[in-house]
Amino acid sequence: MAADDVRLDGRSEGLPAEVRDMQKILIANRGEIARRIIRTAHRMGIATVAVHSAADAHAPFVREAGQAVPLAGDRAYLDMDAIIAAAKRTGADAIHPGYGFLSENADFAKALKKAGIIFIGPPESAMRVMALKDTAKAAMNKAGVPITPGYQGTDQSLVRLQKTAEGVGFPLLIKAVAGGGGKGMRAVHSADEFQEALMAAQREGETAFGNAGVMLEKLIQRPRHVEVQLFADSHGNAVHLFERDCSLQRRHQKVIEEAPAPGLSDQLRHTLGVAAVTAAHAIGYQGAGTVEFILDLDTVDLHGDPAFYFMEMNTRLQVEHPVTECITGEDLVEWQIRVARGEPLPKKQDELSVNGWAMEARLYAEDPDSGFLPATGTISTLEFGAGPGVRIDTGVETGSRIGLDYDPMIAKVIAHGATREQAIDRLVGALDATIVTGLKCNRAFLARLADTKAFRAGEVDTGFIARHAAELAAPGLCPAPVLLAAALGLGLPQDELRNTLFGTLNFRMNVAAETHVRLWWGDERHALTLRAAGGPRWRIGGLAGVGEVAVTRTGAYGLSIDLGGQLMPATVVAGDGIVDVRMAGQSWTLGTRPPRTKDVGGGHAHMIAPMPGRVLAVDVTPGQAVAEGDRLLVLEAMKMEHRLTARVAGTVQTVHVAVGDQVADGMMLVEIG
Structure with missing residues (x-):
């Protein structure tokens, strides 16, 4: 497909217009x-x-x-x-x-x-053309849009798929032909993994989309996921509204998206836009659509740009559409309504331009420390960080319950800035200031992810999160400034929010002579004392290297701590038996009560259901020896399969469930001794 073969506008003059009423x-x-x-x-x-x-x-x-x-x-x-x-x-x-x-x-x-x-x-x-990935790829191949090498045939027999897989070569990707969101997708690195992965992909595709069909693709080892927002109307006009990078993913689901995509040459941006518009014209498209491409970082052309392949087209508005709205200043929902009414597109291609950079982080009720398993519960507190360039799209509020009926998204935290660096800073700041209590969420993980040096440098691909797993894990050490912030957040009463002279004097007259704070970082106990030293200053005891600090509250949870000329902003959120401290994209959760003694005698372990779900497979029987990491069973929840593995080596004592059982959160599944 040559870049000059397609007019980006595709405008056709003189076509009859039928503008329909929409009240x-x-x-x-x-x-x-x-x-x-x-x-x-x-x-x-x-x-x-x-x-x-x-x-x-x-x-x-x-x-x-x-x-x-x-x-x-x-x-x-x-x-x-x-x-x-x-x-x-x-x-x-x-x-x-x-x-x-x-x-x-x-x-x-x-x-x-x-x-x-x-x-x-x-x-x-x-x-209908784009509903199934195999027919979509056939249409794109015919239109001259590059597609990934693989198999999109109708013969779904095990024999044919195995033989074709050997021809494509390993590693390869098995993908459900229907749906999206990473459901029904499995990476296969060797022939002996193929059959099990195929059966899992087919099961998941059938459960999620009512279609067990799959296709095979060459697995791009270092891919970037870049998609182009396009619009077309009923008058033959089509434009693109530039690209987004959605490479930061876990389990094939997007975590942080940004627009424009970092590090692309002007030539590649133009070529991707032309390819998206070509796709729209090829199928007579109208309305909002997103053409998704895979960039192969291991294969480059004469200009040094990575090879790209059509992946799929989403014939709808995308979850991440706000970042495109931020950089273009356009309301994509308004465009959808106008096109549906029969109006021509609001703008031509040369009237569209990029203004700054935007990021979107998906705030989910999930536990990053347990493989991103969905979390359930009632939101007892929900407050979002605000500021210049920050936008929050949410469907819940304080008191809302997050269950298993629907996607566990809490909000989309969106930040827009003049530069990519400013957009990242604003995103991290908004995440640091966001308060969610009552259930687990990925807020801290998102803040760490956005603040990594590699992400700030634009070194993104779909393997980023797995490759940086150690860096993205919760901190292992608790530095002195964190202990200080935790003690001040707990020790300073909310009266400090009053900045009037009367309020300050009233507080000083009634404050206790000395406040004692006890904190636990794991099994480490820290005892700190706070004594008022006049004005905003406090003398600190029990913390090496810290004698006196000045501190002011910047909100219900915010602190600004002056360490002798060095200002340290922090957000401190107290919960039941814990206190959460956030600084510069990092989070530390300390205990305010002694930790419970853990009984791990003899390597005995219980496998507890991490969420409600249905048992799809049981892989062990009583008396069977297992090693650490061996699969015990497969649980289906949120239309996704979750492999539950042994945490210790030992012998299976009891299996409490069978295939098809519905299990509750916290239910005993398997005992290992």
Whole structure:
């Protein structure tokens, strides 16, 4: 595909225009994307209708919509008939599917057309081409867009797939032909791993998407995931709104996205944009879409640019669309609505430009220290860091419950700056100042990730998180400034927030002569004392090298500590028996009570269910010897498979579950002695 073969605008003059009326939009989705659509629709003077499950009855998006319609059943957001009936009953002209659920369902688009309701999305025909990765790659190959070497055939027999895998060569990637989000994807490094990986990918594809079909691809050893945002209208016009880098992933799911992508030459940026527009024209696309490419860092062209291959096309708005909005100043939801109404694109290609840099971090209820397993619970406190260039998109609030029914995202923390460095600084600052209590989340991990030297240098690829695992782990040492911040955060009462002279004097007259703070870092006990020394100054006892400091509160959780001319900002959050200290992207969690004694006698270990789920496979029986790291069973939760392995070597004493069992969080699964 030559870069000059395609006009980026693709404008066709004189085509008949049919602008359709749109007075009310029903939103067939939930959470932060529903709130995002509501904001734009209301700004445009368009009324909104929310549909919701019983679990979401009190969610923020339900309150913010002009009308709300309850839907019955566990699969409420997938019930096409009920959603269409709700649209008719409320007089909605159009339906916006957000992303996920019905956003890429061609049958839903077809049903809406039959019902005379506008679908704010692409044509049914384009969705069908791109719905399956194998047909999508065939279409792109025909259009001249490079595709990764591999197999996209219809023969799904084990014999054919094994033989083809040997022809492609190892390592290779098995991918479900339907869906996305890393579900149904397995990397295979040798022939003896192939069959088990294939069965797992097929199971996951069937469970998540109702389609067990897979395709095989050459595994790019050092890939970057770069995607291009495109838009097309019903008048033959198509443009791209530049690229995003989504390489920071864990288990094939995106963690931090940014726009533009760092380190690309102008020529490669242009070529990727042309390829995306080519893809749109090839399938008669309309609306918002994202063309995803893999960049092979081990293969470069004559200009030193990496080779790139089409991976897939998402025929919808992406979760990470806010970073594109930040750098272009465009409202992509507004563009979607205008295109769906039959209007031409708001801007031509040469009217679009990049302004600064933007980052988005996905704040999830999950435990990074336990393989990023999803966490559940009720959010008891939720506060976000604010400041210049910071945007928060969230669907939950204090008191919301994060369960297993839906994606465990808490929020998207987005930062925009004039430079990449400024965007990173603002993102780290916003994450440091974000408060989530009541359940585990990945906030601290995200802050560490964004602040690594390698990420700041733009040295990104999809193996980044695994390669930097040691650096991204929770700190192993607790430096003196952290102990100081923890003691001050606990020892200074909230009265210090009052900055008036009366408030300060009133506090000084009633403060205890000396405050004692006890802290534990693991088994290490630290005893500190705080004594007021006049004004904002405090004398510190029990901490080597620190005598007197000046400290002021900068908010409910923020401190500014003056260590003799060196200002040290910190965020200190106290919880039940713990205190969390955050400084410069790093976090330390200390105990405020003595640690419990751990009983590990004789290497005995219990395998406890880390979350509710269903047992897919049991690999051990009583009396069987296992080594540390051996797989004990496979648990399915959140439509993902989780391998549970032995933490110690020993002999299996008892297996408490069987294949097909539903297990509760904390339930005993296997005992090893």
